[in-house]
Amino acid sequence: MRTARTVAEVMAQSQAGDVLDELDRELVGLAPVKARIRDIAALLVIDRLRMNQGLQAQTPSLHMSFTGNPGTGKTTVALRMAQILHRLGYIRKGHLVAVTRDDLVGQYVGHTAPKTREVLKKAMGGVLFIDEAYYLYRPDNERDYGQEAIEILMQVMENHRDDLVVILAGYGDRMETFFQSNPGMRSRIAHHLEFPDFAEGELLRIAEMMLEQQNYRFGPGAREAFQEYLARRIRQPQFANARSVRNALDRARLRQASRLFANPDKELTVDDLSTIESPDIRASRVFDPGAAATPNN
Amino acid sequence: MMTNPTGRLTQGQFSFLPDLTDAEITLQIEYGLKKGYAWAVEYTDDPHPRNTYWEMFGMPMFDLSDAAGVMMELKSCRSTFPQHYIRLVAFDSTRGVETIVMSFIVNRPAVEPGFGLVRQETNGRTMRYTIRGYEAERAEGERYRR
Numbered sequence: 095m096r097t098a099r100t101v102a103e104v105m106a107q108s109q110a111g112d113v114l115d116e117l118d119r120e121l122v123g124l125a126p127v128k129a130r131i132r133d134i135a136a137l138l139v140i141d142r143l144r145m146n147q148g149l150q151a152q153t154p155s156l157h158m159s160f161t162g163n164p165g166t167g168k169t170t171v172a173l174r175m176a177q178i179l180h181r182l183g184y185i186r187k188g189h190l191v192a193v194t195r196d197d198l199v200g201q202y203v204g205h206t207a208p209k210t211r212e213v214l215k216k217a218m219g220g221v222l223f224i225d226e227a228y229y230l231y232r233p234d235n236e237r238d239y240g241q242e243a244i245e246i247l248m249q250v251m252e253n254h255r256d257d258l259v260v261i262l263a264g265y266g267d268r269m270e271t272f273f274q275s276n277p278g279m280r281s282r283i284a285h286h287l288e289f290p291d292f293a294e295g296e297l298l299r300i301a302e303m304m305l306e307q308q309n310y311r312f313g314p315g316a317r318e319a320f321q322e323y324l325a326r327r328i329r330q331p332q333f334a335n336a337r338s339v340r341n342a343l344d345r346a347r348l349r350q351a352s353r354l355f356a357n358p359d360k361e362l363t364v365d366d367l368s369t370i371e372s373p374d375i376r377a378s379r380v381f382d383p384g385a386a387a388t389p390n391n
Numbered sequence: 392m393m394t395n396p397t398g399r400l401t402q403g404q405f406s407f408l409p410d411l412t413d414a415e416i417t418l419q420i421e422y423g424l425k426k427g428y429a430w431a432v433e434y435t436d437d438p439h440p441r442n443t444y445w446e447m448f449g450m451p452m453f454d455l456s457d458a459a460g461v462m463m464e465l466k467s468c469r470s471t472f473p474q475h476y477i478r479l480v481a482f483d484s485t486r487g488v489e490t491i492v493m494s495f496i497v498n499r500p501a502v503e504p505g506f507g508l509v510r511q512e513t514n515g516r517t518m519r520y521t522i523r524g525y526e527a528e529r530a531e532g533e534r535y536r537r
């Protein structure tokens with residue numbers, strides 16, 4: 095294989111383009127996030143070309159923060175990010191280790207450092223994804239062991255840039271408070287990606303994609319029913335974007351199953367088995383005016 | 392120098408070769424990880440050949456994907472015990488194997504005086520032989536300090 099001299103050659107040799115295209119195709123919306131990922135990919139490709147020409151090869155820092163509301167795709171994108179960074183040769187293995195406070199912070203003196211280091215060792219060569227990172231910092235308790243974990247993290251983020259990428263994820267406002275109290279952490283993070291809420295139309299597309307992946311589809315009128323469902327659900331508390339869509343579809347499948355189950359002697363066709371009908375959706379409690387405040391159905 | 396012909400401890404893999412560089416150690420670790428082994432760092436200042444169990448430096452490392460994690464632990468062991476023998480051991484947890492399958496020294500003291508032969512006269516003209524490390528004369532933690 096000749097040493098790559100063009101962007102196309104690097105993309106072809108690394109097959110990073112496939113992952114980028116897949117990201118575009120399989121994830122609905124998220125335009126600003128996708129744009130940032132393309133920027134990062136571009137930087138790595140150009141760095142590769144520079145290296146091939148003998149120019150500086152200092153690895154850029156790629157620690158990131160993902161902020162956004164629940165269900166906006168942070169975990170999903172982190173997985174893809176690990177693949178892309180691996181294809182582009184930035185990380186050696188490309189796996190993702192997802193943790194929360196409990197995986198890093200210990201229960202007693204001397205427990206935290208080995209715990210944090212163990213997680214870091216597992217993440218080396220890949221991406222360490224810390225969900226709801228702000229729980230590491232408890233301002234109300236200055237003896238909290240979380241601070242110890244933060245310090246070890248910061249040290250490794252600085253000294254092991256070649257070995258792993260750390261992604262801190264969480265809801266926007268709380269992350270902001272976290273960074274304000276931990277300026278050292280903010281300064282180690284090169285890329286802040288904000289995940290916007292999905293628009294209604296995007297949620298509907300996500301629903302259709304999820305159904306298709308599971309070999310289901312909307313029957314006549316069901317799509318419209320789901321659209322109406324979304325319009326109501328969005329305004330209710332605890333709306334969790336794409337995750338709420340997934341949950342709503344799971345419940346619709348449950349109702350479809352019950353509906354089919356009620357007719358034990360009917361011969362069921364492929365069509366019957368794979369169609370979500372409008373009543374399967376309209377039976378949701380979201381359509382019940384009396385129970386508007388209970389979002390979980 | 393019958394008892395210490397190379398002037399260095401020869402135990403485990405690669406011990407007749409010049410010391411492995413960190414890059415070479417990394418390659419060995421990668422090889423083990425690909426085989427699914429769990430690496431562990433061990434150290435001692437009593438390298439008697441019958442001293443099978445060295446001290447563990449932290450826990451054995453399961454579920455690692457990359458050698459950098461093991462190297463991080465090795466470096467921290469080296470800075471804690473610069474004048475000790477340190478070895479990396481790989482454990483194969485395959486049912487029925489469940490044993491150490493690789494082991495090699497990755498750190499040694501600057502000077503290795505080796506072992507002396509101890510002769511013990513017993514009944515009649517019988518001789519018993521054993522070996523004893525010259526450094527083992529001194530207390531644990533006080534050895535190899537020069």
Ligand SMILES: Nc1ncnc2c1ncn2[C@@H]1O[C@H](COP(=O)(O)OP(=O)(O)OP(=O)(O)O)[C@@H](O)[C@H]1O
Pocket residue numbers: 120121122123124162163164165166167168169170171225300303336337340
């Ligand atoms: N852009 C998208 N297109 C299609 N499906 C998506 C998209 N974003 C998220 N999903 C789906 O929505 C679900 C929730 O996404 P994910 O777990 O990544 O959200 P999150 O931001 O990590 O949420 P939380 O903050 O609650 O952890 C997943 O099942 C995922 O497949």
Ligand SMILES: [Mg+2]
Pocket residue numbers: 168169170225
């Ligand atoms: Mg998540």
